[in-house]
Amino acid sequence: MGLQSRGDRLVEIIIYILLALIAAVVIYPLVFVLSASFSKPDFVLRGEMWLLPKGINLDAYSKIFQNKDLWIGYRNTIVYTLVGTSINLLMTILAAYPMSRKDFAGRNFVMAMMVVTLFFSGGLIPTYLLIKKLHMLDTFWVMVIPNAVSVWNIIIMRTFFQSSIPHEIQESAMIDGCANWQILIRIVLPLSMPVIAVMILFYAVGHWNAFFNALIYLNDKDKFPLQLILREMLIQNSMKDMVKLTQEAVAKQAMSVEGIKYAIIVVANLPVLLLYPFLQKYFVKGVMIGALKG
Amino acid sequence: MEQVTPDVPIHKDRTRTASSPLLKTVKRNWDLYLMIIPVIAFFVIFAYLPLYGIQIAFKDFSAFKGIWDSPWVGFKHFERFFDSYYFWRLIRNSFLLGVYSLAIGFPIPIILALMLNEVKSNRFKKFVQTITYAPYFLSTVVIVGMLFIFLSPRTGLINHIIQAFGGDPIAFMTSAGWFKTLYVFSDVWQTAGWSSIIYLASLAGIDTQLHEAAKVDGATKLQRIWHINIPGIMPTIVILLILNLGSVLSIGFEKVLLMQNNLNMSGSDIISTYVYRSGILDAQYSFSTAVDLFNSIINFVLLVTVNYVARRVNDTSLW
Numbered sequence: 001m002g003l004q005s006r007g008d009r010l011v012e013i014i015i016y017i018l019l020a021l022i023a024a025v026v027i028y029p030l031v032f033v034l035s036a037s038f039s040k041p042d043f044v045l046r047g048e049m050w051l052l053p054k055g056i057n058l059d060a061y062s063k064i065f066q067n068k069d070l071w072i073g074y075r076n077t078i079v080y081t082l083v084g085t086s087i088n089l090l091m092t093i094l095a096a097y098p099m100s101r102k103d104f105a106g107r108n109f110v111m112a113m114m115v116v117t118l119f120f121s122g123g124l125i126p127t128y129l130l131i132k133k134l135h136m137l138d139t140f141w142v143m144v145i146p147n148a149v150s151v152w153n154i155i156i157m158r159t160f161f162q163s164s165i166p167h168e169i170q171e172s173a174m175i176d177g178c179a180n181w182q183i184l185i186r187i188v189l190p191l192s193m194p195v196i197a198v199m200i201l202f203y204a205v206g207h208w209n210a211f212f213n214a215l216i217y218l219n220d221k222d223k224f225p226l227q228l229i230l231r232e233m234l235i236q237n238s239m240k241d242m243v244k245l246t247q248e249a250v251a252k253q254a255m256s257v258e259g260i261k262y263a264i265i266v267v268a269n270l271p272v273l274l275l276y277p278f279l280q281k282y283f284v285k286g287v288m289i290g291a292l293k294g
Numbered sequence: 295m296e297q298v299t300p301d302v303p304i305h306k307d308r309t310r311t312a313s314s315p316l317l318k319t320v321k322r323n324w325d326l327y328l329m330i331i332p333v334i335a336f337f338v339i340f341a342y343l344p345l346y347g348i349q350i351a352f353k354d355f356s357a358f359k360g361i362w363d364s365p366w367v368g369f370k371h372f373e374r375f376f377d378s379y380y381f382w383r384l385i386r387n388s389f390l391l392g393v394y395s396l397a398i399g400f401p402i403p404i405i406l407a408l409m410l411n412e413v414k415s416n417r418f419k420k421f422v423q424t425i426t427y428a429p430y431f432l433s434t435v436v437i438v439g440m441l442f443i444f445l446s447p448r449t450g451l452i453n454h455i456i457q458a459f460g461g462d463p464i465a466f467m468t469s470a471g472w473f474k475t476l477y478v479f480s481d482v483w484q485t486a487g488w489s490s491i492i493y494l495a496s497l498a499g500i501d502t503q504l505h506e507a508a509k510v511d512g513a514t515k516l517q518r519i520w521h522i523n524i525p526g527i528m529p530t531i532v533i534l535l536i537l538n539l540g541s542v543l544s545i546g547f548e549k550v551l552l553m554q555n556n557l558n559m560s561g562s563d564i565i566s567t568y569v570y571r572s573g574i575l576d577a578q579y580s581f582s583t584a585v586d587l588f589n590s591i592i593n594f595v596l597l598v599t600v601n602y603v604a605r606r607v608n609d610t611s612l613w
Contacts, residue, residue: 005514012515015409016418019418020422023426029440029483046449091333094329094330094333097329098329098330101323110334113334117342121341121590122345122347124566124573124583125573125579126348127344148340180326181325208433209434210433211434212548227433231435234436262443268433273431276428280427
């Protein structure tokens with residue numbers, strides 16, 4: 001143990017320093033956004049705030065609390081996330097359990113059928129035409145049905161069922177006359193809480209952050225998810241500022257919009273960022289299970 | 295029957311006249327089939343039915359006539375695309391962005407994992423991991439929003455720093471020249487930590503005896519990383535490289551679309567954003583389906599080629 005050479009010691013120190021620098025570079029923008037959201041916008045916009053909030057003020061938050069669009073988006077996203085994740089979880093279990101059973105004739109065929117979809121898809125327009133044909137354009141369902149299940153997650157869950165649920169338990173239940181669905185509900189699922197947690201988190205974060213289906217399939221602003229509203233506030237507004245900053249008044253107004261953007265980002269990410277430290281180990285576990293097979 | 299399905303309990307009292315083993319298994323597992331029916335229905339409707347619609351790439355689609363009855367026009371839409379002013383610009387941008395992303399974005403997670411693997415203090419390791427994984431959970435909209443905020447010519451932090459050193463502010467987000475660099479490095483910032491997990495898992499699987507033996511033989515830390523750790527995770531690296539190379543031209547479309555604007559279009563327009571524009575915004579359904587199909591075919595050929603080369607050279611492949 002104590003035989004480390006000086007060269008090794010040096011390499012180790014360099015690695016620690018580099019990692020600390022990387023961590024700093026990653027965390028700095030996030031801390032900056034958080035601090036800026038609590039600061040007086042003038043300081044932030046003039047570049048006088050570097051790390052900690054300066055001229056503490058909550059105006060930005062009180063302004064966005066009055067923004068109706070943002071809250072409609074927030075509410076919609078919560079509903080899409082809850083309903084969407086429930087559908088995802090149900091579908092993933094329904095697919096993964098039969099496919100984890102070696103005595104399920106046809107499992108290779110079903111697997112092949114799913115994997116093919118990873119490589120071949122109809123593409124944007126044929127899918128759009130299908131959604132139109134199904135009369136799903138501009139409906140609630142378009143946000144939760146076309147992405148009802150992900151092949152990768154089915155594979156992760158199937159791998160877990162195969163490798164972490166002792167086969168003998170299922171067999172003895174079968175001998176006792178348990179039907180397959182009873183085995184699934186009474187034996188397999190209670191033993192699968194870690195992977196279920198992973199699935200809920202993967203799917204829920206996906207729904208929370210999704211904006212593309214909404215962009216293509218939704219017109220009705222009352223159905224817009226949070227991300228689409230954010231796009232308007234954070235990105236399209238920025239473009240407007242850049243085009244017309246000639247007049248003093250316009251420039252001033254742009255400044256105040258600029259000032260509340262930090263608070264918007266904080267509010268939009270709050271649920272994810274608050275939960276993240278507690279859930280991190282589950283995410284990592286999910287990637288590990290996926291990696292075994294992938 | 296025992297041979298076909300060794301995992302199922304043996305029914306001692308089964309009769310010799312039973313129907314075929316396959317049919318029996320299916321019969322006993324009827325509820326498994328019931329479970330998977332909704333999933334199969336989902337894939338048939340939402341993944342396979344759209345394939346039927348690809349034929350409009352070779353037709354003049356009209357909403358009145360529908361997909362089937364629209365008239366065939368052969369390769370008209372493809373020819374129009376190949377002859378169009380945008381063709382080479384789209385190919386160049388898609389290709390450069392893909393290669394740039396891969397060249398920078400692929401090695402960094404590997405290096406990060408190799409470094410993290412050397413950290414002995416569990417608390418420090420956990421700390422760095424927690425921080426570097428975090429941006430992965432931010433949405434693309436927020437990431438691009440942050441780019442706009444930090445890079446704003448008047449109020450952005452980066453331009454304040456540039457000015458503090460006496461430089462002139464740069465309009466990053468509206469510059470075609472900066473687009474690819476911003477795209478690639480913001481992606482590294484967001485995903486490098488997360489992508490390193492898979493290599494860390496792979497590193498954890500390396501036999502510690504190899505390291506002990508090498509230490510006894512006097513190998514330095516760098517030598518052990520180079521001769522034990524890197525060869526140890528090589529299969530993982532190759533598989534991921536194949537996947538990444540195969541998708542060089544199907545780069546994250548959402549983010550490009552969000553970062554795109556009229557001023558940086560000459561550097562940011564890629565095939566998939568063009569498909570979106572001509573298809574969804576301009577409603578040229580047949581034409582954009584043709585462009586999309588062209589892109590998919592190139593992607594597929596790339597994946598197959600890369601996989602073939604990897605199998606010949608390295609004995610590792612996806613199939």
